[in-house]
Amino acid sequence: xxxxxxxxxxxxxxxxxxxxxxxxxxxxxxxxxxxxxxxxxxxxxxxxxxxxxxxxxxxxxxxxxxxxxxxxxxxxxxxxxxxxxxxxxxxxxxxxxxxxxxxxxxxxxxxxxxxxxxxxxxxxxxxxxxxxxxxxxxxxxxxxxxxxxxx
Numbered sequence: 001x002x003x004x005x006x007x008x009x010x011x012x013x014x015x016x017x018x019x020x021x022x023x024x025x026x027x028x029x030x031x032x033x034x035x036x037x038x039x040x041x042x043x044x045x046x047x048x049x050x051x052x053x054x055x056x057x058x059x060x061x062x063x064x065x066x067x068x069x070x071x072x073x074x075x076x077x078x079x080x081x082x083x084x085x086x087x088x089x090x091x092x093x094x095x096x097x098x099x100x101x102x103x104x105x106x107x108x109x110x111x112x113x114x115x116x117x118x119x120x121x122x123x124x125x126x127x128x129x130x131x132x133x134x135x136x137x138x139x140x141x142x143x144x145x146x147x148x149x150x151x
Contacts, residue, residue, distance in 0.1 A: 001057050001058070001059075001084060002057060002058070003055050003056070003057050003062075003084070003086055003089065004055070004056045004057075005053055005054070005055055005056075005089060005090070005093055006053065006054060006056060007050070007052070007053060007054075008047045008052035008053060008054045008064065009047070010044065010047055010048070012043075012047060012052070012054050012061055012064075013040050013041070013043045013044035013047055014040055015054070015060060015061035016040075016043040016046075016047070016052065016054065016061065016064045016076075017036065017037075017039040017040030017041070017042065017043040017044070018036065018039075018040070018078075019061070019062075019063065019064065019076050019077070019078045020039050020042075020043060020064075020074065020076050021034070021035075021036040021039040021040075022078065022079075023076055024039075026079075027108075027109075029106075029108040029136070030106070030108075030134065030136075031134050031135075031136075033133060033134065043064075046066045046073065046074070049068070051066045051067055051068050051073060052064055052065070052066045053065045053066075053067075053090065053093065055077070055081060055086045055089070055090065057081075059080060061078075062077060062078045062080055062081030062086065063075075063076060063077035063078060063081040063086050063087070063090065064076060065090040065091075065093065065094060067094055067097075067098075067101075070098045070099075070100050070101050070102060071101070071102050071103060072094060072101055072102070072103035073103075075087060075090055075091070075103075075112075087115060088119075091115075091119050095143065095145065098145070099144070099145045099146070100142065100143065100144050100145065101121075101142070101143045102140065102141065102142045102143075103116065103121070103140075103141050104127075104132070104138050104139065104140050104141070105138060105139050105141065106134070106136045106137070106138050106139075107126070107136070107137040107138060107139055108136060108137070113139060116141050116143075117141075119143070120143050121141035121142065121143045122141060122142055122143070123139050123140070123141055124140050124141065124142050125139070125140045126138070126139050126140075127139075127140070
């Protein structure tokens with residue numbers, strides 16, 4: 001499967017919103033706080049601010065990365081996009097553009113936490129959920145280029 005990473009266009013809001021909304025629906029631990037339409041609108045706002053890169057295949061948009069300054073705000077893949085190295089490509093892309101990155105992951109999202117830790121992100125703090133809309137315990141991670149083994 002050929003995967004192209006490209007800046008998101010306003011017409012990608014539907015696909016990115018469906019991927020994000022689908023994640024909440026797939027995971028029992030994740031509360032579904034917003035309708036699909038609200039999630040699409042949210043993704044549209046991130047796209048309008050030039051935060052979003054999408055992964056596109058012959059099946060359409062299969063994932064997206066949202067970075068605001070040096071903070072990874074979102075990295076989500078559709079079920080058909082998972083397990084194909086696309087998440088790694090997104091992370092490598094973000095690392096190539098920044099000397100430092102930070103992100104917050106939910107503690108219950110064990111696959112994401114393992115992924116970020118394997119990629120040189122270090123836990124710097126934990127939250128009890130009172131500072132996020134989902135009220136879920138979270139972990140803040142940071143990555144520094146100069147400290148990274150893989151560069």
